[in-house]
Amino acid sequence: MKTHRFLAATLIALTFACMASAQTTIRVSGSSAFRKAFYASVVNSMGGTATAAFYTGSDTAVTDMGSAGRAVFSGTIGGNATIIQCCWAGSVGGVQALVNNLNVTTSLPTSSTTGTAAQAWLSSTANTLSAVTVNGSWGFSGGTQLLSTSNSSTGPQYSAANTPTVAMSDSFQVSTLYTSPNVTSTKVGVVPFVWVKGQHADIATTNSAYSRFTNMTPTAARSLLANGYVPMSLVTGSSSDQALEVVVSGRDNDSGTRLAAFAESGYGVFLNPVHVQLNTNGTNITSLGFFTGAGGYSSGGTMATALSKPVATGVVAQAFSSATPTSGAVSPINGDTAHAFIPVAYFGKSDATTVKTARGDQSELTYNGVAYSDAAVREGQYTFWTYEHLMYRPSATTTEKAIADAIANQMISTDAAAAGIVLSTMKVTRSIEGGVISTLLY
Numbered sequence: 001m002k003t004h005r006f007l008a009a010t011l012i013a014l015t016f017a018c019m020a021s022a023q024t025t026i027r028v029s030g031s032s033a034f035r036k037a038f039y040a041s042v043v044n045s046m047g048g049t050a051t052a053a054f055y056t057g058s059d060t061a062v063t064d065m066g067s068a069g070r071a072v073f074s075g076t077i078g079g080n081a082t083i084i085q086c087c088w089a090g091s092v093g094g095v096q097a098l099v100n101n102l103n104v105t106t107s108l109p110t111s112s113t114t115g116t117a118a119q120a121w122l123s124s125t126a127n128t129l130s131a132v133t134v135n136g137s138w139g140f141s142g143g144t145q146l147l148s149t150s151n152s153s154t155g156p157q158y159s160a161a162n163t164p165t166v167a168m169s170d171s172f173q174v175s176t177l178y179t180s181p182n183v184t185s186t187k188v189g190v191v192p193f194v195w196v197k198g199q200h201a202d203i204a205t206t207n208s209a210y211s212r213f214t215n216m217t218p219t220a221a222r223s224l225l226a227n228g229y230v231p232m233s234l235v236t237g238s239s240s241d242q243a244l245e246v247v248v249s250g251r252d253n254d255s256g257t258r259l260a261a262f263a264e265s266g267y268g269v270f271l272n273p274v275h276v277q278l279n280t281n282g283t284n285i286t287s288l289g290f291f292t293g294a295g296g297y298s299s300g301g302t303m304a305t306a307l308s309k310p311v312a313t314g315v316v317a318q319a320f321s322s323a324t325p326t327s328g329a330v331s332p333i334n335g336d337t338a339h340a341f342i343p344v345a346y347f348g349k350s351d352a353t354t355v356k357t358a359r360g361d362q363s364e365l366t367y368n369g370v371a372y373s374d375a376a377v378r379e380g381q382y383t384f385w386t387y388e389h390l391m392y393r394p395s396a397t398t399t400e401k402a403i404a405d406a407i408a409n410q411m412i413s414t415d416a417a418a419a420g421i422v423l424s425t426m427k428v429t430r431s432i433e434g435g436v437i438s439t440l441l442y
Contacts, residue, residue: 030094091256
């Protein structure tokens, strides 16, 4: 009997030892708006140094955490050997995949020679992972391994299709169509959004009309989203701007940025907009297309890249009243003459930086007359913001919950500042996207 008890105790000890040494894989999808903060929190939760690989969609070196749409990390969190795989697919899309336990699917990058669209997760074993740390400007330092055609003969390598463990979301679960079953949700920070304007070669930045277009109001936003365009006079208040137009682009219905913009303006989070596609030749916007139904850009980065290009000389607005508009058709706004236009879109702050870098700081619009700043958000003056949430299903294992909670706590305490605002610094609160701002001072 003593021998049996000894053998049983030994087996139990070995079982726990194996459990302790086994790696736990956390697959993360959802909002890309907070990915810089999430990446920083992962590395810092792993003791300040992790091994990682990234894919940005191009051969550009990874120096900014906000530029990688996919990533894989390996390290230890809370004594647990951990693999973190990230593939960002939009807040609402991430909530849908998490709630309904769906495989995350996304288009494969052109440099990949393996896998299918269902294989979204970068492999931690087939790709080379290099040591990384977080530098003072919230970028990466160390031997960052960028997965692209320039450093890999086969491109990024993927794990098998699988469901997410965690979703990052700019939206409350109740604001989406995917409300059951309830998930565990933790607010980890505040994510600000901005409206940004592009530029047309026929409307110089010194043009008085361009200079007057500095502000977005809820009324103008609703008109743009419902129609796809408005006369510029509607947003500037100057009758001399009636001969010009503003056209709006935006995100698809997987996007939490879209939900935030629709809620904040009062347009309605479940209504379909009229979003314009900005067709480019890599240098200029050369024509306009239409996203139909619930469509829009699947990525804020892709939309920002398009809007950062100036509209080419002679390109005019389309006939937005037509169900199937064609490029160069006559605009219905001002009779028989088509008009030059300025494109505008809504972004998370990280993606807006792409446009601002190319077009200058004057491209960022005020909202309801208030310029974005962290202070203006904290004090309740600037209202175009939402909470960022980290979510997981109640069925997650104890270890998965512990790892997710550790990353969430790291963001809450410090790293939310990499992509937004730390919760403890807020002086105001709200209960839902676009909801009434209430003070925390009393």
